[in-house]
Amino acid sequence: MTYSPFRDSTEILNSGDSLSERLTEDGYLFIRGLIPRNDVLQVRSGLLNIANEYGWFDKNSPVTEGVANTSLDATTLRSATMAAVNRMWCDEEVHRLRIHPNVLSLFERIFKEPALTHPKFTLRHFFPNLSPTDSHQDHVHVGGVKFCSMWVPLGDCPVDQGVLAIASKSHKEGVLKAKFAGMGIIDHPSWEWVTGTVNAGDVLIFTNTTVHKSLPNLTNKIRLSFDGRYQPASLPIANVSVIPAADSGCVEWEDVYKNWSSTSGQYYWKQFNLEVMGLDAMHYEVDYPVAFGRAKAGDNAMRDMLLRLI
Ligand SMILES: O=C(O)CCC(=O)C(=O)O
Structure with a gap:
């Protein structure tokens, strides 16, 4: 497969009309330096320090480099360091970064109304030995009516470090058939796959x-x-998006916030009179029996993917 570079939308950052036109045309926006680089690096440093307490990193390299401790396989890592993931997900600085004023004002320009940041988000730690995220559309997993996703690397992410790739113009056909559970969509010849280095502070919106x-x-x-x-x-927003992620280890938001040093950034969505709807699980759950069967039969890529989905 060949990949073209992202179309850079940084220059149109201040024009809501141009941003929405481009989003409608390409299905994505790549914006450099939307979030101050140092804010991102500070969050990164906090998370690396937590992860380091649980042995994630190679002892011979500086923690700031994030070099993986290769003696931990994915299974050991998952069971032995769930506590690290719980703490990382609840980290107050990550939560505040998602609602950075630069981010909210960008989405308000695009939507032309107040922007709601979904309370739930996904924090990812992609180890070198894990299988990449298969092609998918977020609507299947997140539900609701209309939303954009924003992908933010917490540190510079060169192409060979598991960066995101986007199928430009693939958003126009609605929900597409996938191999299972919304994952693994067959490529279409009219799409152009785009990717590139995404540095700390840059964002990908789709x-x-x-x-x-x-x-x-x-x-x-x-x-x-x-x-x-x-x-x-x-x-309306789907019910699955207003609860803490399973990775947090928390059921209530109160538990997520219990070790925060400040209330800034807590319960921000309560300012809106939200209409909450159920998730239409039609596309999502239908293939799970097959997927679990394959994972149990030794398909490790499937197993890793399922572990990341649930
Ligand atoms: O970070 C990844 O590997 C996948 C991210 C993703 O699927 C998303 O941002 O919706």
Whole structure:
């Protein structure tokens, strides 16, 4: 497969009309330096320090490099360091980064109304030995009516460190058939796959039906990133998006916030009169029996993917 470079939308950052036109045309926006680089690096440093307490990194390299401790396989890592993931997900600085004023004002320009940041988000730690994220559309997993995803690497992410790739113009056909559970969409000849280095502070924004995936992480470093979802506050949101992620280990938001040093950034969505709807699980759950069967029969790529989905 060949990849073209991202179309850079930094120059049109201040024009809501141009941003929405481009989003409608390409299905994505790549914006450099939307979030101050140092804010991102500070969050990265906090998360690396937590992860380091749980032995994630190679002892012979500086923690700041995020070089993976290769003696931990994915299974050991998952069971032995769940506590690290719980703490990382609840980290207050990550939560505040998602609602950075530069981010909110960008989405308000695009939506032309107040922007709601979904309370739930995904924090990813992509180890070199894991399989990449297969191609999918977020609508299937997140539900709701209309939202954009924003992918933010927490540190510089070169192409070979598992960066995101996007199928430009793939958002126009609605929900597409996938191999299972919304994952693994067959390529279409009219799409142009785009990718490139995404540095700390840069963001990738795409619609809820834009097909995307990650490239393999061929380095010896862990790729940290988060993906947040943003929507016009007046539209319904799915119930699965207003609860803490399973990775947090928390059921209630109160538990997420219990070790925060400040209340800034807590319960921000309560300012809106949200209409909450159920998730239409039609596309999502239908293939699970097959997927689990394959994972149990020794398909490790399937197993890794399922572990990341649930
Ligand atoms: O970071 C990844 O590997 C996948 C991200 C993703 O699927 C998303 O941002 O919706």
